[in-house]
Amino acid sequence: MKARVLSGVQPSGQLHLGNYLGALKNWAEIQSDYESIFCIVDLHAITVYQDPQELTSKIRETAALFIAAGIDPKESSIVVQSSVSGHAELAWMLTCVTPLGWLNRMTQFKAKAEKQATVGAGLLQYPVLMAADILVYQAKIVPVGEDQSQHLELARDIAQRFNSMYGATFIMPETRLPAVGARIMGLDDPTTKMSKSATGANHAIALLDEPGVIRKKIARATTDSEPAVDPENMGPGVANLLTIAHACDPSVTKSVVAGMRYGDFKKLVAEAVISRLKPIQQKYREITADAGYIDSVLVEGQQRVLPIAEDTIKKVKTAMGLYVARR
Ligand code: AQP
Numbered sequence: 001m002k003a004r005v006l007s008g009v010q011p012s013g014q015l016h017l018g019n020y021l022g023a024l025k026n027w028a029e030i031q032s033d034y035e036s037i038f039c040i041v042d043l044h045a046i047t048v049y050q051d052p053q054e055l056t057s058k059i060r061e062t063a064a065l066f067i068a069a070g071i072d073p074k075e076s077s078i079v080v081q082s083s084v085s086g087h088a089e090l091a092w093m094l095t096c097v098t099p100l101g102w103l104n105r106m107t108q109f110k111a112k113a114e115k116q117a118t119v120g121a122g123l124l125q126y127p128v129l130m131a132a133d134i135l136v137y138q139a140k141i142v143p144v145g146e147d148q149s150q151h152l153e154l155a156r157d158i159a160q161r162f163n164s165m166y167g168a169t170f171i172m173p174e175t176r177l178p179a180v181g182a183r184i185m186g187l188d189d190p191t192t193k194m195s196k197s198a199t200g201a202n203h204a205i206a207l208l209d210e211p212g213v214i215r216k217k218i219a220r221a222t223t224d225s226e227p228a229v230d231p232e233n234m235g236p237g238v239a240n241l242l243t244i245a246h247a248c249d250p251s252v253t254k255s256v257v258a259g260m261r262y263g264d265f266k267k268l269v270a271e272a273v274i275s276r277l278k279p280i281q282q283k284y285r286e287i288t289a290d291a292g293y294i295d296s297v298l299v300e301g302q303q304r305v306l307p308i309a310e311d312t313i314k315k316v317k318t319a320m321g322l323y324v325a326r327r
Contacts, residue, residue, distance in 0.1 A: 064294055065284060187220070190237040
């Protein structure tokens with residue numbers, strides 16, 4: 001029997017190169033080796049305010065980008081998190097075994113909370129919901145970018161604590177980081193990770209950006225005051241661009257770019273990105289031309305995974321002594 005894989009993306013904005021290189025590309029590469037479940041985590045997205053209409057369309061757009069990036073819906077289950085109630089149900093049960101101090105230590109919570117006028121309780125709960133996403137399917141492998149490593153550790157701690165309180169129930173999930181691209185940084189500020197929620201116009205390359213836009217964004221990317229690439233002494237901006245180019249086209253290496261003037265180097269990076277995104281954008285256009293296709297994929301995904309989630313919820317309820325209807 002194949003081990004189970006689980007991962008997700010928030011439909012909270014335009015998917016970007018960090019999401020692709022840190023997550024989607026890796027998912028597509030490993031999907032056939034596992035029983036794979038990939039989620040559009042809309043319940044995570046609402047931990048900060050989302051415009052309802054936009055959220056609805058972003059959910060479908062995200063699903064279409066999963067497929068365009070190489071996720072095969074026949075092989076992998078593509079699921080909207082809120083369409084399987086077990087995620088939220090298990091999250092509550094896990095909340096009740098999670099010490100508050102564990103959540104207060106989460107660096108992503110601290111960083112996001114600083115940007116909000118009012119901090120919703122859901123933002124603090126975010127990593128517990130993420131633990132539930134993984135544990136409700138008893139997933140063994142969780143392929144994510146580096147920014148999620150701390151949340152994955154917490155998921156393991158929560159699973160362990162539950163098992164020691166109520167008996168062996170959950171299997172321990174393992175983090176799987178990509179070899180290259182685990183942490184893509186913002187083009188405008190290479191000290192912060194590329195993210196959907198950042199507001200700078202030149203921060204991220206969206207997967208659906210036109211070639212002209214990509215060239216412009218990369219041309220404006222922050223580098224340093226040196227004139228040319230010194231492979232032994234690269235500033236964070238240059239190193240980030242090289243990581244991006246290498247992840248998009250493995251033939252672009254340190255030795256290839258050594259001594260290149262920044263203008264030429266950036267052109268090389270832009271072309272590597274454009275070539276990598278071209279087939280994804282083409283497939284996206286094909287998929288979205290068929291109005292009913294994405295919904296059929298999402299219903300199929302939901303139906304495939306529901307029995308797994310229901311089985312876990314029953315086990316957890318039984319372990320905790322909650323009511324389970326006898327039929
Ligand atoms: N910059 C990144 N480099 C590598 N991997 C990344 N991931 C996200 N950013 C990078 C990985 O993509 C998956 C989905 O993560 P997400 O939906 O939380 O993406 P986001 O862009 O970080 O979204 P937000 O809404 O902007 O969230 P915050 O504000 O939390 O950053 C994950 O596997 C993630 O590791």
